[in-house]
Amino acid sequence: MASAFDFDLFVIGGGSGGVRAARMAAQRGARVALAETLGTDGLGGTCVNVGCIPKKLYSYAAHYAESFHESAGFGWEGTTPSLNWGTLKANRAKEIGRLNGVYSNLLSGSGVTVLNGFARIDGEHAITLATLNADGSPGHQQFTAKHILIATGGTPFVPHFKGREHAITSNEVFDLEPFPKRLLVVGGGYIACEFASIFNGLGSKVSQLYRGEQVLRGFDNEIRHFVAGEMIKSGVDLRLNADVVDIQKTGDGLKVECEGGNVIMVDAVLYATGRVPNVKGLGLDTVGVAQGGQNEVIVNERYQTNVPHIYAVGDVTNRVQLTPVALGEAMVVVDQLFGPATGKAARDMSYDFIPTAVFTHPNIGTVGFGEEKAREKFGDITVFRSEFKALRHTLSGSSERTLMKLIVDTTSDRVVGLHMVGPEAGEIVQGFAVAMKAGATKAVFDSTIGIHPTAAEEFVTMREPVKA
DSSP states (O other): OOOSSSEEEEEEOOBHHHHHHHHHHHHTTOOEEEEEOTTTTOTBHHHHHHSHHHHHHHHHHHHHHHHHHHGGGGTOOSOOOOOOHHHHHHHHHHHHHHHHHHHHHHHHHHTOEEEESEEEEEETTEEEEEEEOTTSOEEEEEEEEEEEEEOOOEEEOOOOOBTGGGEEOTTTGGGOSSOOSEEEEEOOSHHHHHHHHHHHHHTOEEEEEESSSSSSTTSOHHHHHHHHHHHHHHTOEEEESOOEEEEEEETTEEEEEETTSOEEEESEEEEOOOEEEOOTTSOHHHHTOOBOTTSOBOOOTTSBOSSTTEEEOGGGGTSOOOHHHHHHHHHHHHHHHHOOOTTOOOOOOOOTTOOEEEOSSSOEEEEEOOHHHHHHHHSSEEEEEEEEOOTTHHHHOOOOOEEEEEEEETTTTEEEEEEEESTTHHHHHHHHHHHHHTTOBHHHHHHSOOOTTOSGGGGGTOOSOSBO
């Protein structure tokens, strides 16, 4: 019997969550369409185009400057290379283009119909796609779908102030021209701190303003203060309890007036003051999809909105804004609507012990509870801590230090928090996240043999608590 709908699933948004849902649903035999305006960023969403991937590539680039400098302590001699900003941008663009192609091939290979245009929901089962005709004039197509999945992600938020038009966001920072010799970063979250570190490493004179008392709100307090200190040591001019009043364009660059009357002259101002759900023009009000205070799409534990046939995953729900979380949520929806893969159980999504990394210089890796939140939840906790200069820096001449910290629920002996500031922190913490997800106790950590000499072995050799 033929279906009454054009598609079984219509996905709006070609980011990580949308692509994963579309591809896996198609592999289950569903008729799937995915709509994305391909003339802008391309498939892959924020992560691939203007987020995780290019940011990590630029982070790698920034580390080379300090590595060249540190190599002298290991006997390397010669002229230090200089950065060709144009080459970095071109090579990054080439790699992103390759990844866009990979995503396109994954979708087409799975049988997904990819539609180039802006999709709007016009009914519980109806979508209108705004397109461009061959002559460049606006056109539209209409489709119906049994289920609709909203996976449109988020977009940078810039508050209103005088001179706002002179600020850029993380969407534009990768292609700045010319390279900003003086950069102001406004914000204190992980995106702001990462770009402050990256451009400082690439050779910019970086100032960072944050209106709060310390950057990285929500992280373990000791980790916050420690990484801020390391960033300042590396050359970032971090100014706390500070904010912008206005920005004026002058012959010498951008004149930024701050609260209190201080003035900073820079070549570019990057606002990294948070992200908001990308829902403008989606037509959610047309069908009465419930939204929260920041316009996020409200969903239940199965990612279903109050309109039964419409679902949402990823940053548009404003839950945990991480690419792997969007991927996991997408799989829950696919298994729910079209059944799990053969021989597999339907998936659930747990938000406990989600590991994350912040690519500041040095990196942060963290999983589980910070000390303050652990005390609130468990009451009686034991804290283990180790701070040291990494072996590499005994010859490099760098003053950078590493901090590692374990939080243990004293009653159960379970390790409920693990935090690191240091090189490759994300790579190290990922493995420990598996153990913590499995419920590893401090006794299990203590009985595990470390790999010597590594920084990671500190997590299994901490014996004396620093506080309880």
